[in-house]
Amino acid sequence: MSNPRPKIKHDYKHILVKNALYSIDNFEVFPLVLNKICQARKDLSFCNAAESFTFTDAICRVEKEPKDHGNKDLVKLRKLKNIFQDGIRVLDKYIRDDILPKDKGAKFAVENLLCFFLKNFQNQVEYTSIYNLIEAARKLYNAVHDVKFDSEVPIILAHHLLSQLVVCPAYVVDQQNRGSRSTRCPCCMEEMSGTFGDTSMGSTSVWHGRLDILFDHVFVVCTSSLDNNNDDDDDEGQSSSVAIVYEEQRGALKNTKKIKDQLRAQNIVFSFVQKRFHPDLQHFLVPHIGISEDSVQLYFYDCEHDILIESRQEKLFVSEEEINMKTIIGLWLVLNHKYFCSGITEEMKTGGFTAGFLENYPARKKDI
Template sequence: MASAGKRRRLSETAASFIVDSLLLLEVADTLENLCSVNPSKNVLILPMKMKNSNAAHSGEGCSFSKAYCDVANKETGFYFVDVFRRGLDMLLEFVHDKKLPEKTQEKFILRKLLEFLSADECISDVQGLTETELTATLANHLFGKLATTANYVMDAKCAGKKTNQCLCGGKDCILTGRYGDTSIGNAEVWHGNIKIILNGNCVIEPDSGNQGGTTTLSTNPQIIAETVVFSFLQKQNHPERETFLAPCIGVRYSDLFVMFYDAEHDVLLESCRIPLAKAKEPNKFSVTAVIVSWMVVNYKFLCTGLTEEMINFYKAEFFEQAGSKLDVYKVKLYMGNVTSLQTTVAKPRQFPGRENPYMIERRKTLKEAVEQCEEKFSHAGFTRGHLSHN
């Protein structure tokens, strides 16, 4: 991916953000679609109920790659922006009234989005990339650029050559992330390595499952397990937050989707597919994908959490699936250095002793001595249970 040579200018003044009218129209049009009653235009999130899983597998927990989770989609869809009302209102006020957020942090976040859109970022040909390479490239050229900082950690255990050079083809394009330990969870329950963790707040994972159309839900068990564990981990590490609706972005070559889980209210949501590129300009990011990604990677500031209807009527029933291991999910999850349990302790290798007449004779004599002692002990009212062995 390489930025277009011609960039639309964005004002650097603190008082106002100046963007051209075409960009404002694109943003306004996208927001209108996100709020549209037409399901072919908007982005919906559907609640899911867990029917069966190995979240509480007996003995050793299951790795994410071996996670099993049978879910059923509820026959109700909610607007994606319904859980990002702060982000929607921020953009709406800017587009409609040219009003800027009052908080410095929110101004900074808004500027990140407008600068990205003004830069007119291009998409290179990603079809030749592996799923891992695709995920890293999107983290470098989309998700990282929309976040407050472009720091992300990539799984050091993933296959392929480790290099700081971006795979977009640009000679001077360097990855802003690093390779490291991305393991999360607990070996007693779901656990494993995430492909990418962005700023410690958002999981990004390739989706190699369902390859259907843009409205087809993935219900990828690995991504469900990662989202659930990550939400519990965020709640454990950041109890002060207003909401624990933690996201995981699933990416494919032509689209992306977002999985959410709320570890406090036990609600699991999955968005429909969102095309990465514009329909008429396949080398450009779609504004919808950009705005959705911007809201997700900055969910700490833009997410308003579940609505009352979601909380009261659309439980995922993961708590029931977790059963006796629910406390592990709630208070015993870790980030980093998470490995699988050894179900049995390795025993030292045993070697047979070579027999000889001397040892055979001594063994016979010792047996007679033990029998004599036991006889004396029994006459005195003692048993072998009174003996103490070192």
């Protein structure tokens, strides 16, 4: 039987949500288009979607578009909150009217977020800042940085972080990561709420491969290779569910072409998979998460409108004792995107956000 939810002081709950809304206002995303230089030269090496390649060998080179040149309207579009308007309205209504959503899933998601904050922040009555010293953050930080094997990190992140933020905590870890492991978390030996199983996706005629973690209605992929490079540079001339990729090479999300290509390919394929098996969805903007023990980067692709979006790289921890509120609220929205994601806005559809994937590979979408 699950433990009863702890009661949370009313005023403090509102402080938490206000800080959550404030932090998400600064969460930036950028539209991506397939590299125009390569296209102009008819260099097909900018994208190998027309051939059979695993995700780790995928090529999907892009550049950030459109160039805003100081255009304030375009700058405003580059906010994560624009594609999560349903979630923003839910949190705003809670602050103004103290009302939780009627939808059971959305209500449970908000309660999960509040309970996560309560468990992770000390002295909730006295503190008004969201960035407090937290014992749970210290434990999580130590757990993911002191692992014996890199393959343990996806399990630890799923058990201690991701499953705490999603409505359904059940998940599937790639069975090839199991080895001789039991179904217990390697850092605390608690029984996992997930299992090991098949996480393969895609078609062998195009991009395909295994993902690291699958949540119910949220596809989490944990990839390999992240670092602290500035992620503002384009790749010019050169990488309902959520995919989360864990980077096996320790550190922040690496700005390497290879890992970014992998993330984009997985994101594009999964959007088509969702549309094929769930054609009645309200929209097909599918999220994808790249995550390491230090950093998070979000991707989104809408196969109906051919729009590919990438967030800035965000730190998971502010310090060894502080969790990053901005990153947590971003993860929470994405993991619960079936309740909170409003999809591509009309301004994005007409604002030059088209990626060019369907234009260059119109015949391949039926093979995915």
